[in-house]
Amino acid sequence: MQNKFTVTPWEVSGEVDYDKLIKEFGTKRIDPTLLERIRKHTGTLSHFLRRGIFFSHRDLDWVLDEYDKGNKFFLYTGRSPSGPVHMGHVATWMFTKWLQDKFNVELWFQFPDEEKFLFKDELTLEDTKKWTYENALDVIALGFDQKRTHFIIDTVHANLMYKEACRVAKKITFSTAKAVFGFDNETNIGSIFYTAMQSVPAFLPSVLEGRNIPCLIPHAIDQDAHFRVSRDVLPKLGYYKPAAIHDMFLPGLGGMMEQGKMSSSEQHTAIFTTDSPAVVREKINKYAFSGGQATVEEQRRKGGNPAVDVSYRWLTFFEEDDRKLKEIYEDYKSGKMLTGELKAVLIEKINAFLKQHQEKREKAKKEIDKFIFKE
Amino acid sequence: MQNKFTVTPWEVSGEVDYDKLIKEFGTKRIDPTLLERIRKHTGTLSHFLRRGIFFSHRDLDWVLDEYDKGNKFFLYTGRSPSGPVHMGHVATWMFTKWLQDKFNVELWFQFPDEEKFLFKDELTLEDTKKWTYENALDVIALGFDQKRTHFIIDTVHANLMYKEACRVAKKITFSTAKAVFGFDNETNIGSIFYTAMQSVPAFLPSVLEGRNIPCLIPHAIDQDAHFRVSRDVLPKLGYYKPAAIHDMFLPGLGGMMEQGKMSSSEQHTAIFTTDSPAVVREKINKYAFSGGQATVEEQRRKGGNPAVDVSYRWLTFFEEDDRKLKEIYEDYKSGKMLTGELKAVLIEKINAFLKQHQEKREKAKKEIDKFIFKE
Numbered sequence: 001m002q003n004k005f006t007v008t009p010w011e012v013s014g015e016v017d018y019d020k021l022i023k024e025f026g027t028k029r030i031d032p033t034l035l036e037r038i039r040k041h042t043g044t045l046s047h048f049l050r051r052g053i054f055f056s057h058r059d060l061d062w063v064l065d066e067y068d069k070g071n072k073f074f075l076y077t078g079r080s081p082s083g084p085v086h087m088g089h090v091a092t093w094m095f096t097k098w099l100q101d102k103f104n105v106e107l108w109f110q111f112p113d114e115e116k117f118l119f120k121d122e123l124t125l126e127d128t129k130k131w132t133y134e135n136a137l138d139v140i141a142l143g144f145d146q147k148r149t150h151f152i153i154d155t156v157h158a159n160l161m162y163k164e165a166c167r168v169a170k171k172i173t174f175s176t177a178k179a180v181f182g183f184d185n186e187t188n189i190g191s192i193f194y195t196a197m198q199s200v201p202a203f204l205p206s207v208l209e210g211r212n213i214p215c216l217i218p219h220a221i222d223q224d225a226h227f228r229v230s231r232d233v234l235p236k237l238g239y240y241k242p243a244a245i246h247d248m249f250l251p252g253l254g255g256m257m258e259q260g261k262m263s264s265s266e267q268h269t270a271i272f273t274t275d276s277p278a279v280v281r282e283k284i285n286k287y288a289f290s291g292g293q294a295t296v297e298e299q300r301r302k303g304g305n306p307a308v309d310v311s312y313r314w315l316t317f318f319e320e321d322d323r324k325l326k327e328i329y330e331d332y333k334s335g336k337m338l339t340g341e342l343k344a345v346l347i348e349k350i351n352a353f354l355k356q357h358q359e360k361r362e363k364a365k366k367e368i369d370k371f372i373f374k375e
Numbered sequence: 376m377q378n379k380f381t382v383t384p385w386e387v388s389g390e391v392d393y394d395k396l397i398k399e400f401g402t403k404r405i406d407p408t409l410l411e412r413i414r415k416h417t418g419t420l421s422h423f424l425r426r427g428i429f430f431s432h433r434d435l436d437w438v439l440d441e442y443d444k445g446n447k448f449f450l451y452t453g454r455s456p457s458g459p460v461h462m463g464h465v466a467t468w469m470f471t472k473w474l475q476d477k478f479n480v481e482l483w484f485q486f487p488d489e490e491k492f493l494f495k496d497e498l499t500l501e502d503t504k505k506w507t508y509e510n511a512l513d514v515i516a517l518g519f520d521q522k523r524t525h526f527i528i529d530t531v532h533a534n535l536m537y538k539e540a541c542r543v544a545k546k547i548t549f550s551t552a553k554a555v556f557g558f559d560n561e562t563n564i565g566s567i568f569y570t571a572m573q574s575v576p577a578f579l580p581s582v583l584e585g586r587n588i589p590c591l592i593p594h595a596i597d598q599d600a601h602f603r604v605s606r607d608v609l610p611k612l613g614y615y616k617p618a619a620i621h622d623m624f625l626p627g628l629g630g631m632m633e634q635g636k637m638s639s640s641e642q643h644t645a646i647f648t649t650d651s652p653a654v655v656r657e658k659i660n661k662y663a664f665s666g667g668q669a670t671v672e673e674q675r676r677k678g679g680n681p682a683v684d685v686s687y688r689w690l691t692f693f694e695e696d697d698r699k700l701k702e703i704y705e706d707y708k709s710g711k712m713l714t715g716e717l718k719a720v721l722i723e724k725i726n727a728f729l730k731q732h733q734e735k736r737e738k739a740k741k742e743i744d745k746f747i748f749k750e
Contacts, residue, residue: 114541125538155538162533163500166489169565174549177564189552190544193568 008182010119012222012261018055018248025224027056027246037064042102047320048095048247056221058231059243066214067103073214075099076201076242078110081131082123083264084272085138087350088220088250090357091317093142095247096218100145108201108373109139111153115198118190125155133368138273140364140371141357150373152204154197157373161200164207169196171233180225199230202242208375214240220261221246250317255289255310273361277351284311284347285340292332292339303335304342311339311346318349383557385494387597387636393430393623400599402431402621412439417477422695423470423622431596433606434618441589442478448589450474451576451617453485453527456506457498458639459647460513462725463595463625465732466692468517470622471593475520483576483748484514486528490573493565500530508743513648515739515746516732525748527579529572532748536575539582544571546608555600574605577617583750589615595636596621625692630664630685648736652726659686659722660715667707667714678710679717686714686721693724 005014007021022029030049034057039045041064048054063073077096079089100107113128132153139151154161177183177192202215217227224246231241249261252269262270268287271280291309293299306312306329319325328345331337380389382396397404405424409432414420416439423429438448452471454464475482488503507528514526529536552558552567577590592602599621606616624636627644637645644662646655666684668674681687681704694700703720706712 114538118541118545125542155541156534158533158537159531162537163489163530166493166530166565167500169568170493170563172564173561174558174564174567175560178560183549185550185553186548188545189547189549189567189571190541192549192564193544196564 007222009223009225012249015256016249021221022056027058030055030057034061046095046098051316053317054095054245054247056246057244059241060245063214063216063243071214072105073216074106074108074205076108076215076217077219078112079135080112080115081128081135082116083131084274085135086262086264086270086272088262090273091250092218092220092247093139097142097144099218100148107144107149108205109149109151110201111151112197114154115194118188118194136368137361137364140367141360146370149371151371152201152373161197164200164204165196167237168199168233169193171236172229180229195226195229198226199233202230203234203239206239212240215242217242217244219244219246220249251310251313253283253287253310256308271350273354273357280350281347284343288343290339296338299338300335304332304339306332311342314346382597384598384600387624390631391624396596397431402433405430405432409436421470421473426691428692429470429620429622431621432619434616435620438589438591438618446589447480448591449481449483449580451483451590451592452594453487454510455487455490456503456510457491458506459649460510461637461639461645461647463637465648466625467593467595467622468514472517472519474593482519482524483580484524484526485576486526487572489529490569493563493569511743512736512739515742516735521745524746526746527576527748536572539575539579540571542612543574543608544568546611547604555604570601570604573601574608577605578609578614581614587615590617592617592619594619594621595624626685626688628658628662628685631683646725648729648732655725656722659718663718665714671713674713675710679707679714681707686717689721
């Protein structure tokens with residue numbers, strides 16, 4: 001049996017083999033020694049680390065070396081605003097917030113509002129402006145510390161960014177861009193330039209403070225291509241290579257084998273932060289791929305298969321309590337828990353989260369201006 | 376005999392055949408009918424038009440149609456800051472000022488301070504920043520009306536420009552950029568993107584005023600490639616095609632056949648606005664290619680050849696008085712005027728201009744801030 005999968009900034013499909021990805025991309029697995037080093041600073045370990053959801057890194061050990069020497073890193077992550085935020089985005093940012101809280105560091109959050117405009121025919125800059133606002137509310141709602149969190153919007157902060165992007169761009173040939181991103185002669189010249197803008201937040205704080213500051217980028221591994229380029233170019237400009245920590249994809253409700261990651265464009269199989277409790281219930285009940293048996297009797301007899309069950313996989317992202325998760329795992333596997341019951345647990349978990357999130361999202365409308373970086 | 380010449384935004388060399396250029400680029404010659412239409416608005420005609428130095432155009436007739444209907448155009452020109460301003464730049468801007476004064480229109484003057492940084496290995500953004508300041512002083516010294524003249528500096532006004540450049544860039548494939556500018560796989564991705572930034576001032580005033588305003592670009596014809604692209608893209612964004620009016624190159628002192636245009640990088644054969652009277656005298660006496668005869672006796676007998684004489688050619692740019700110019704022409708051709716005397720006339724003319732210019736350039740230091748566009 002052959003598993004084919006694709007992981008690029010533009011496409012994630014197939015059943016992703018993360019071991020193979022680590023090899024192909026040349027990243028490193030987060031091993032027990034590294035986990036122990038993190039735990040020394042953070043006391044406990046986030047469930048995203050305990051369960052290997054954040055599984056891979058580049059130079060995270062070096063970032064900790066520098067931290068130990070008193071040279072604090074800053075965090076950089078972002079969101080290309082082109083549609084509503086789904087639970088996959090939320091997971092990456094929850095962990096980012098954990099890092100901010102535990103290490104007491106600055107976070108630079110980029111909204112590259114030109115990216116999807118350049119890459120997608122049908123999107124306008126007016127669309128991406130609207131989505132920047134909507135997505136920013138979600139980020140704020142997750143509780144990032146306003147004093148240490150700085151939103152950078154590419155078209156709004158171009159005075160800061162374009163000049164620095166030109167410094168990066170001068171070091172990247174079309175040849176390189178073609179090889180890394182798969183561009184061809186029909187690619188528009190804005191798309192070709194774009195990666196330079198995505199590199200900027202990885203050293204912008206160093207520019208602004210006039211000293212070299214380590215950068216750690218928590219991100220889903222599909223964005224690795226951009227940061228491979230950044231890591232190649234930044235030392236040529238006198239900055240550190242940005243370090244990175246990568247998470248696995250939260251699968252779409254359709255299942256790990258069907259969909260590489262949840263996608264905003266596939267509305268049925270994604271759960272958005274603005275979905276109502278009824279919609280969440282319906283989507284999970286109707287679409288969440290089940291590892292259970294065909295009938296209740298069979299389930300009781302043979303038990304379910306958590307390894308392919310999307311509801312169970314989602315709970316590994318959103319149920320932080322290891323004891324509870326273990327109980328669910330055992331009950332489901334033994335046949336004590338039915339598919340409908342497992343789905344009910346997930347529905348309750350997600351709806352409880354979204355109830356709070358949506359309230360905070362409303363309040364965020366008054367706070368958004370404070371998060372936008374001002375020179 | 377074969378005349379080979381090259382005219383691109385990056386290179387002008389050989390003896391330029393302007394008729395051939397009009398044909399190749401697909402521009403139109405400024406004919407007597409068009410001159411007469413201009414004269415109706417301006418009373419007299421600038422010597423740059425009378426003498427065919429501004430010789431070619433795109434859609435200038437349409438710009439005048441719109442003007443007649445009360446739909447005033449704006450002017451757009453610029454300077455890529457990478458070295459000192461020479462007399463060739465001055466000539467184009469003198470005519471631009473004439474247009475501003477006679478038609479009573481706004482001028483948007485772009486300083487694309489990233490362009491030469493991207494295209495030349497050795498230039499830094501610090502260099503181009505310095506040259507932006509120095510070059511801006513020259514523009515101001517030429518007497519442009521401060522109230523109607525707006526300086527746009529790409530890295531300083533990126534908040535205004537980058538977003539609009541992305542709209543342009545989305546409509547230009549690498550294929551097009553390659554064909555128009557001769558890019559290859561080794562071209563850096565900033566250079567590839569740059570033409571989008573050069574298009575922006577051609578419609579930025581329309582964006583800011585929320586209505587479609589005709590644009591007329593006075594420029595040396597080597598920049599035509601950029602504006603061919605602009606003319607292709609802008610209608611797709613809902614704006615008018617920018618119109619253009621092109622001048623011939625002021626030759627370097629080395630002569631029309633040696634050097635397509637004066638170049639800042641060839642210091643001997645260029646005269647800069649900051650040159651002292653002694654330097655001007657030395658350069659012209661030493662380097663200005665002469666159409667005169669080998670000896671005084673021969674010159675008296677056979678006369679000189681104004682058609683290849685650089686000093687004479689320069690006087691067609693800078694001696695506005697037709698009567699005086701005609702006298703010089705005849706005296707030189709007949710042998711009454713010697714090469715040394717012709718050079719003395721040019722030296723006096725240039726030094727008189729530079730004396731005033733350098734004084735105004737000093738005063739400009741206090742005015743520069745008023746010229747920089749503020750939203």
